[in-house]
Amino acid sequence: MINIDTLLSDYILFDLETTGLSTENDQVVEISALKITDGKITDEFSTLVNPGIHIPYQASSINGITDDMVKEAPDMEHALKDFISFIGDSILVGHNIKRFDLGFIQRDAVRYFGRQLTNGYVDTLILSRKYLPDLYSHSLCSLADHYDISYEGAHRALADCHINKQVYDCLKKEIEDPSDAVRQMRTCPVCGNVMKKRNGKYGEFWGCTGFPDCRYTQDC
Numbered sequence: 001m002i003n004i005d006t007l008l009s010d011y012i013l014f015d016l017e018t019t020g021l022s023t024e025n026d027q028v029v030e031i032s033a034l035k036i037t038d039g040k041i042t043d044e045f046s047t048l049v050n051p052g053i054h055i056p057y058q059a060s061s062i063n064g065i066t067d068d069m070v071k072e073a074p075d076m077e078h079a080l081k082d083f084i085s086f087i088g089d090s091i092l093v094g095h096n097i098k099r100f101d102l103g104f105i106q107r108d109a110v111r112y113f114g115r116q117l118t119n120g121y122v123d124t125l126i127l128s129r130k131y132l133p134d135l136y137s138h139s140l141c142s143l144a145d146h147y148d149i150s151y152e153g154a155h156r157a158l159a160d161c162h163i164n165k166q167v168y169d170c171l172k173k174e175i176e177d178p179s180d181a182v183r184q185m186r187t188c189p190v191c192g193n194v195m196k197k198r199n200g201k202y203g204e205f206w207g208c209t210g211f212p213d214c215r216y217t218q219d220c
Contacts, residue, residue, distance in 0.1 A: 001102065001117065001118065001119060001120065001121050003120070003121060003122070003123065003191060004091055004120040004121060004122050007175060007176070008036075008091060008093065008122060009036070009037075009038050009039045010036060010090070010091075011036050011091045011092065011122070012033050012034070012035055012036070012086070012087045012090040012091070012092050013033065013036060013092075013093045013094060013161050013165055013168070014032065014033035014034075014083075014087070014092060014093075014094050014097075014101065014161065015031075015033075015094055015101065015157040015158075015160040015161050016030065016032075016100075016104055016105070016157060017030035017059075017063040017065055017155070017156065017157050018059065019054075019056060019059050020058070023103040023107050026104075027049075027051030027052065027053055028051065028104050028108070029048065029049050029051050029055060029059070029063070029065050029070055030047070030048050030063070030065060030156070030157040031045070031046070031080070031157060032045065032047075032156075032157035032158035032160075032161050033045040033046070033083065033087065033161065034161045034162070035086070035090075036093075036165065039169070041165065043086075044158065044161075045082070045083060045086040046157065047074060047082065047083075048065065048069060048070050049070065049073055049074065049075065049076050049079045050070045050071065050072075050073045050074065050076075051070065051076070052075065052076075054067060055070070062155050063155045063156060064155070065156075076108050076112070077108075077112040080105070080112060080113075081112075081113075083105075084109070084113075090119060091119060091120045091121065091122065092121040093121070093123075093124065093164070093168060094121070094123065094124065094164065095123070095124045095125050095140045095143075095160075095167070096123065096125040096140075097121060097123050097125075098121070098123045098125075098126065098191070098213075099213060102121065105117065122168075123192075124140075124143075124164060124167060124168050124171060125138055126191070126192050126193055126210075127168075127171050127174075127175070128143055128167075128171060129193065129194055129209065130185065130187060130192070130193070131174040131175060131178060132146070132174065133185070133194065140160065140163060140164060140167065141154065143167045143170075144163055144166075144167060147166070147167060147170045149167065149170075151163060186206060186218070188208040188209075188214060188216050189216070190214055190216045191208060191213070191214040191216070193208050193209045193210035193214060194209050195207065195208055195209070196209055203220070204220045205217050205218065205220055206218040206220060
């Protein structure tokens with residue numbers, strides 16, 4: 001999948017809830033998405049998913065989703081099929097989707113359908129690190145606080161989608177009118193993350209802050 005570095009008015013914004021953080025051992029328990037056309041929400045998709053395993057207390061304490069709630073929900077194969085039909089070939093937008101959500105989606109797309117998705121994507125975490133470099137935290141909660149956006153209902157996938165839509169709208173204004181510091185900032189041509197000056201065995205170099213997922217470097 002390709003990171004799209006452009007302003008979008010048409011896209012699909014999505015979010016997952018899972019049993020944990022590991023794409024090796026954990027499973028999806030909820031998928032939600034918003035269809036955005038000309039900057040407006042025109043459709044939505046949301047389903048609980050039966051993960052086929054016990055949902056740990058730690059996960060339920062965050063997202064509120066329990067084993068009883070997903071007992072009659074579709075399994076991931078059927079939920080993912082419906083999700084793929086909903087998104088089509090649209091560009092996907094989400095927060096921390098490069099490192100988290102897309103990992104689960106791509107893993108299960110291969111598992112059930114023998115292929116990965118090829119949609120382009122925009123990660124609002126990458127955008128916030130680039131255009132709001134002075135923020136202490138770039139979590140969705142921190143960005144909502146920064147932009148005075150209500151965080152009510154957070155950690156359920158559909159609520160997070162609505163919050164993220166508002167955050168992305170605010171970030172687009174930062175992109176349209178970046179600060180002087182941002183204008184002078186280097187960004188990684190591979191993943192879009194900010195480049196930072198680092199010291200190595202042979203002296204200073206520019207390294208991608210997406211390390212270790214991205215190992216791109218430039219000489220100073």
